[in-house]
Amino acid sequence: TAAVVGEGFLARDITFENTAGHAKHQAVALRVGSDLSAFYRCDILAYQDTLYVHSNRQFFINCLVAGTVDFIFGNAAAVLQDCDIHARLPGPGQKNMITAQGRKDPNQNTGIVIQKSRIGATSDLLLQTAGNMSYPTYLGRPWKEYSRTVIMQSEISDVVHSAGWHVWDADFALATLYYAEFGNSGPGANTTARVDWEGYKVIGNESEVVGFTAEERAFRQKTRRRLIIVGISSILLVGIIIGAVAGVVIRNRKSGGSGSDADKLPPTESPAASLKAVCSVTQYPSSCYSSITALEGGSNSSDPEVLFRLSLRAAMAELSKLKDFPAAIQLPSDIANDTMLRQAINVCAAVFEDSVDRLNDSIASITAQPAGEGKQQQVLSRTWLSAAVTDLDTCLDAVQLRAILEQLNSAMENSTELASNSLAIVTKVLGLLSDFNIPIHRRRRLMTAEAESDSGFPRWVSDGDRRMLQQVGGAGGLRPNVTVAQDGSGNFTTIAKAVELIPKKSLWKYIIYIKQGTYKENVILDKHRWNVLVYGDGKDKTIVSGSLNFVDGTPTFDTATFAVQGKNFMARDMKFINTAGPEKHQAVAFRSGADMSVYYRCSFDAYQDTLYPHSNRQFYRDCDITGTIDFIFGNAAVVFQGCKIQPRQPMSNQFNTITAQGKKDPNQNTGISIQKCDFTPLSANLTARTYLGRPWKDFSTTVIMQSSIGGFLNQLGWLPWVSGVEPPNTIFYAEYQNTGPGSSVAGRVKWAGYKPALTKDEAARFTVGSFIQGGAWLPATSVAFDSAL
Missing domain, CATH: 2.160.20.10 (Single-stranded right-handed beta-helix, Pectin lyase-like)
Structure with missing residues (x-):
């Protein structure tokens, strides 16, 4: 029904459906060969061969995938995270196979990973099975010799057969495949009766599955554009960027078969939801949200760049107050004349002032940013904010006395958190804009790689x-x-x-x-x-x-x-x-x-x-x-x-x-x-x-x-x-x-x-x-x- 191949494809709140039915056998709803593609809150519905993850790196989050035979198949490096994977009622004589992974060469870095998802069944299948296995469902079968599939940290219902996995044809690929389960729960997660194939394993050590996470495995490949989508908040940001920056209107996915016109209206992300998503990338989301909403304009903008500027203003306000704090510190009489302590406090005063300058530099650069320099200014802001955070930490390194450290930590808490928040936003939000080649306010992104000097020196030396x-x-x-x-x-x-x-x-x-x-x-x-x-x-x-x-x-x-x-x-x-x-x-x-x-x-x-x-x-x-x-x-x-x-x-x-x-x-x-x-x-x-x-x-x-x-x-x-x-x-x-x-x-x-x-x-x-x-x-x-x- 829909096929995408071009790099960097994004989809949100869409239903992709093939209505051919089980009698028509293979009938794909969505085929993806797009590298660095991401799908958020999408429904992918069909029967046999619903989702064809054909090739390259793909990420699905908060999606619904429903089907019968081999309904997630292909040879991409694909991660499905926090998704609902539902088997539905198949045709007569058919068995449900959730996956059919197609890795043909042992050196391919491909596979299907289903993580923190829910594996169950649609209502039509549940009504028919009613506790028996008349229509058995399996986690997958090996389509090719080196088929690789990992199910981890997911909830598996009892619709899944106790054997877990099914052969493709006799003993084909049973020794060369890699099928694994880790940390799953639910009545269908018990592995005691699972297949005893040479290529199947139950993983007990977390370190063994790290390589199959979105960050460590599916998105690990040679590329100049390094895109890492690691969780819900990042994908939320993709949606916000599409809606707030690029102005792309995407149809809302259908809700539970109601068929109402209201359910099909384009979604609008509220400013509050946008801000929460932006703040979710920070280490201190609560202070991020409260500090920005307290500023004028902070409650009614979905623009990531505007929110970044507001975060800088919030941090600047706290740092401006902080720079006067060293002079106001009251030392106990027994250490009031400690020369080294006084010098350490002077260090704090100096680095606090420097941190204010770093934020001023960031504010000035992002405000005066000319067309075509978005990427460069994002790098500069990240550099200066990194320095500001270092400045604050330098104060704590200089002061050795515990009683004074407690005073400083208390006084610096807001400044430290808000500076860190701005750094996180410029790194993960504005950086994401650059990675997806999405302009801010019609600004052109620099597409050429940074020129290299014939002498080997960085270009920033004139x-x-x-x-x-x-x-x-x-x-x-x-x-x-x-x-x-x-x-x-x-x-x-x-x-x-x-x-x-x-x-x-x-x-x-x-x-x-x-x-x-x-x-x-x-x-x-x-x-x-x-x-x-x-x-x-x-x-x-x-x-x-x-x-x-x-x-x-x-x-x-x-x-x-x-x-x-x-x-x-x-x-x-x-x-x-x-x-x-x-x-x-x-x-x-x-x-x-x-x-x-x-x-x-x-x-x-x-x-x-x-x-x-x-x-x-x-x-x-x-x-x-x-x-x-x-x-x-x-x-x-x-x-x-x-x-x-x-x-x-x-x-x-x-x-x-x-x-x-x-x-x-x-x-x-x-x-x-x-x-x-x-x-x-x-x-x-x-x-x-x-x-x-x-x-x-x-x-x-x-x-x-x-x-x-x-x-x-x-x-x-x-x-x-x-x-x-x-x-x-x-x-x-x-x-x-x-x-x-x-x-x-x-x-x-x-x-x-x-x-x-x-x-x-x-x-x-x-x-x-x-x-x-x-x-x-x-x-x-x-x-x-x-x-x-």
């Missing part, structure tokens, strides 16, 4: 900036705006004095040349210092040195010898060191929260917490990073290429962990990607146990790929944050195509969140072009980079 990085080099390079020289031959003898001259929010590159020498000072370029390039005479010649540390009373955030916040910062041929030593614990050499920042031929030298890529997008090329514990840590979206990662000998009771990534919210687009780098000890005396990293936060994300790893690495590869406690399965730690004696994954940890061997497509997500959108900004820096694998 041609001019790239030339600067290539040409700058002492007297023979570009003319700097200001020169720093200890011998008095420049404009200033200290870097701090030069920084004072940097214009605020400059749209033009401001260049500082720092001549050879060791500058013992702590330097801060605040968020207002944009487009700054600092360069020296070489990473072993121009050195900035500090020694602030945690043990002596400075919060980790403030220990940085050199710290930058303003966007488009670049550094070349410089060395940044913290000389505090291992006994002083956290002592940062360099901290960056600068978006679209680039570091070329630089050296970062310390012990614990050497390099702190705090937030936003960052790129490091041909750099040296040296340290002991967590010596690359933070929650930026950061890529290292062609760098030397050099663990050194720590104190006698310490181990080395190269990374400690801090992703706290699942919707943040952050993580550490180390590609084509060289992992070697700083010196031959390294004997301490050394690991690639440990997960600092619940969604910690780190990928090591195409790198050379020396034999110094402990075979486990990774270390838990808390000794003896396996990290949550929400982390993402992975390795891809590494070489060297330490690259073998045979002895690696067995955590659920660790992937010892990514596919090429999975690894591609963490390249410069994909992970930090480098093709849009890096070419301008003139720093060589590899945009892809």
Whole structure:
């Protein structure tokens, strides 16, 4: 009756029916060969061969499928979730077969999965059977040699025969098929009398069926457009997007055979239902709904973009109140003069202000979004909101005292939830618009892939900036705006004095040349210092040195010898060191929260917490990073290429962990990607146990790929944050195509969140072009980079 083949097809509230009847045998109601297709609240009605899931990836949710013989058949990767699967009264001499899956090749990634559904019968069949098996119904039979069907977490009525499954012809395919049941309930779910075929199994372990869920299996295939539909809320959003954005009017599905004209009117999704669906993708749906409805216009809009803007306004209102809180904290008299605590509270004040700026950036970008840049602005908003969430978390990391932490947690609760809500909406709602190629307000979606630079740099580095990085080099390079020289031959003898001259929010590159020498000072370029390039005479010649540390009373955030916040910062041929030593614990050499920042031929030298890529997008090329514990840590979206990662000998009771990534919210687009780098000890005396990293936060994300790893690495590869406690399965730690004696994954940890061997497509997500959108900004820096694998 209806057949769809084109990619990305969506249907909602439609009845597809073939009325030929059982006497006419095969008569399909709906045939689907559309990849990444989704069906929501649809009825698919016929007798034999009702639903033909022919090929590609398909998802059905809240649908009704009714039929008799082989009424769900084909060779797609199809998931039916929260559906009603009803056998109906067949013709004389017929048996009901719910499925007939057609996988012919063992390497095909296809199959039928019925999850969290209800398997029963229509009223006509129930009346005829009345408890006997005159018209037996089976879960399926193998149409082809490698037929694959999984029924899981579903309610099965007693209409299903106790044997469960039926042969196609004698013993055909019984040893090569894969039929399985997991976690089902109801009178027909008892598996004690099921078939005893070699290919049939009852699964008892949840981990064995994860691969058959919508996210993990049916939608796992090589594709540049990564679409994951994992549940009811996502499909609700598809419906809202169709109705509210695209303006598509879809006929309502028929209700229970009433035949009334009212039942056939097009559906309209109320603003309240739209908002609930949008908020359902967040971690805090209640606060999402209440905060948006409290705003003007929040109760009468179904437009996802409008709702996103309102969520930003709600978050901004809370953050604006929060930024004044640190100054109002009342400390008990016994700690009122605690200098380190006061400094930690000052860190909170600074990051709260930064988080407000991040939200302002998001609001401004989405408001001023020109035609054709919807995808780009969605990525930018996600980047800035990720940074805002990181800023809030940084405050809690800085404050150690429990009594003050309780005050802060209470004060920050609303801000944290609402910022997270906005991040979830831009990730899952506006991201879904892009995935389905649905324009907002007639805006054209960018259809071409992000261009890659011939030099390998991300495109967000302009041609001019790239030339600067290539040409700058002492007297023979570009003319700097200001020169720093200890011998008095420049404009200033200290870097701090030069920084004072940097214009605020400059749209033009401001260049500082720092001549050879060791500058013992702590330097801060605040968020207002944009487009700054600092360069020296070489990473072993121009050195900035500090020694602030945690043990002596400075919060980790403030220990940085050199710290930058303003966007488009670049550094070349410089060395940044913290000389505090291992006994002083956290002592940062360099901290960056600068978006679209680039570091070329630089050296970062310390012990614990050497390099702190705090937030936003960052790129490091041909750099040296040296340290002991967590010596690359933070929650930026950061890529290292062609760098030397050099663990050194720590104190006698310490181990080395190269990374400690801090992703706290699942919707943040952050993580550490180390590609084509060289992992070697700083010196031959390294004997301490050394690991690639440990997960600092619940969604910690780190990928090591195409790198050379020396034999110094402990075979486990990774270390838990808390000794003896396996990290949550929400982390993402992975390795891809590494070489060297330490690259073998045979002895690696067995955590659920660790992937010892990514596919090429999975690894591609963490390249410069994909992970930090480098093709849009890096070419301008003139720093060589590899945009892809």
